[in-house]
Amino acid sequence: MAKFPDYKDIYVFVEQKNGEPAEVGYELISEARKLVSTIPNMDYKVVGVLLGDNVKDKAEEVIAHGADKVIIVDDPLLKDYSTQFYADALTQIIKEFKPDSFLTGATVLGRDLAPRVAARINAGLTADATKIDIDQDKVADGEALLLVTRPTFGGNLFGTIVCPDTRPQMATIRPKVFDMAPIDETRTGEIIEFKPEWESTTPQVEIMETVAKALEGVDITKANILVGVGRGAEHSIETIKECAKELGGEVCATRAVVEDGFMDKDVQVGQTGKTVRPSLYIACGISGAVQHVAGMEKSDMIIAINRDPEAEIFKIANMGFVGNVDEVLPLLVEEIKKAKAA
Numbered sequence: 001m002a003k004f005p006d007y008k009d010i011y012v013f014v015e016q017k018n019g020e021p022a023e024v025g026y027e028l029i030s031e032a033r034k035l036v037s038t039i040p041n042m043d044y045k046v047v048g049v050l051l052g053d054n055v056k057d058k059a060e061e062v063i064a065h066g067a068d069k070v071i072i073v074d075d076p077l078l079k080d081y082s083t084q085f086y087a088d089a090l091t092q093i094i095k096e097f098k099p100d101s102f103l104t105g106a107t108v109l110g111r112d113l114a115p116r117v118a119a120r121i122n123a124g125l126t127a128d129a130t131k132i133d134i135d136q137d138k139v140a141d142g143e144a145l146l147l148v149t150r151p152t153f154g155g156n157l158f159g160t161i162v163c164p165d166t167r168p169q170m171a172t173i174r175p176k177v178f179d180m181a182p183i184d185e186t187r188t189g190e191i192i193e194f195k196p197e198w199e200s201t202t203p204q205v206e207i208m209e210t211v212a213k214a215l216e217g218v219d220i221t222k223a224n225i226l227v228g229v230g231r232g233a234e235h236s237i238e239t240i241k242e243c244a245k246e247l248g249g250e251v252c253a254t255r256a257v258v259e260d261g262f263m264d265k266d267v268q269v270g271q272t273g274k275t276v277r278p279s280l281y282i283a284c285g286i287s288g289a290v291q292h293v294a295g296m297e298k299s300d301m302i303i304a305i306n307r308d309p310e311a312e313i314f315k316i317a318n319m320g321f322v323g324n325v326d327e328v329l330p331l332l333v334e335e336i337k338k339a340k341a342a
């Protein structure tokens with residue numbers, strides 16, 4: 001007899017801003033599809049949960065990205081993110097539909113919302129995960145037990161966490177760790193509109209004004225080419241910017257460089273920064289500490305410049321230059337310019 005017979009399916013919170021779903025929701029739906037394919041006999045579905053105002057037209061998009069079903073709450077109270085209303089709606093959805101697993105992106109919003117909901121329903125939550133599997137040994141007992149892996153002890157170890165005693169099994173998962181499957185417009189699915197019973201419609205917090213933070217360049221998680229500044233290249237930032245500009249890319253940095261005050265935290269890559277997956281990552285004067293590598297190792301091509309031939313970064317680099325950034329980088333920029341002019 002299954003331990004939790006009333007709980008079924010993998011639910012994914014599809015975060016949106018101004019009606020535009022964030023990619024992480026679709027990355028998680030793609031991964032959830034892979035997970036349900038490993039338990040075909042359990043007939044698990046992937047269910048997207050979309051909260052917002054005027055978001056109904058996005059339901060088909062969620063299905064095209066791999067959901068079998070979408071639960072929507074469309075309400076003006078959900079126009080902008082509010083812990084109060086989002087947590088109220090999500091808690092009621094979970095109580096009503098009883099998901100076996102519930103995944104959200106480990107974004108600022110997801111990290112705020114998921115623990116609040118988990119506490120309300122007394123569910124276990126694994127935060128900031130980088131890998132999810134289903135324990136195949138439990139499937140015969142009718143259980144789809146999630147194995148959720150996340151970095152621990154400062155990123156030097158990975159711990160796998162299970163929630164065997166409560167449902168749903170909740171997890172927040174970092175953006176960019178999973179691939180987003182291609183859109184399939186031919187997919188069809190069920191769309192359910194859910195109407196929560198608001199405990200109160202009076203906001204506990206009133207937003208007086210929203211001021212967008214000025215970002216230099218584009219969001220590094222969306223950049224196709226990144227040139228990374230490490231402590232060994234702090235004096236070469238202008239050349240690095242030039243290199244990035246010539247390649248049509250962006251500049252990012254290690255935590256050391258951010259802490260030294262040379263770059264903004266917005267462009268920090270790594271365990272406590274952002275996860276990036278560009279097609280090209282040029283690591284300049286970066287040692288290759290695990291906490292940094294965790295955020296960029298899935299780049300398609302990694303080129304490292306470091307004067308220390310033993311630097312850890314060379315272990316994950318596809319190509320490496322052993323040398324001084326001051327000397328190697330200007331040569332590289334010259335070659336890029338020549339190649340562009342040719």
Ligand SMILES: Cc1cc2nc3c(=O)[nH]c(=O)nc-3n(C[C@H](O)[C@H](O)[C@H](O)COP(=O)(O)OP(=O)(O)OC[C@H]3O[C@@H](n4cnc5c(N)ncnc54)[C@H](O)[C@@H]3O)c2cc1C
Pocket residue numbers: 154155229230231232233253254255256257268269270271272273274284285286287288289290291292295305306307308311323324325326
């Ligand atoms: C809990 C925790 C979370 C963390 N999170 C992050 C994170 O999110 N992101 C992150 O990046 N770090 C993070 N760190 C810090 C991380 O452990 C490293 O300290 C950091 O990544 C090192 O940055 P770095 O490679 O720029 O500097 P260093 O380790 O000082 O390396 C500098 C490198 O530059 C080389 N070098 C020096 N001069 C030159 C030159 N002229 N030419 C060529 N090469 C040169 C050196 O050989 C060296 O390899 C975290 C640490 C902890 C404990």
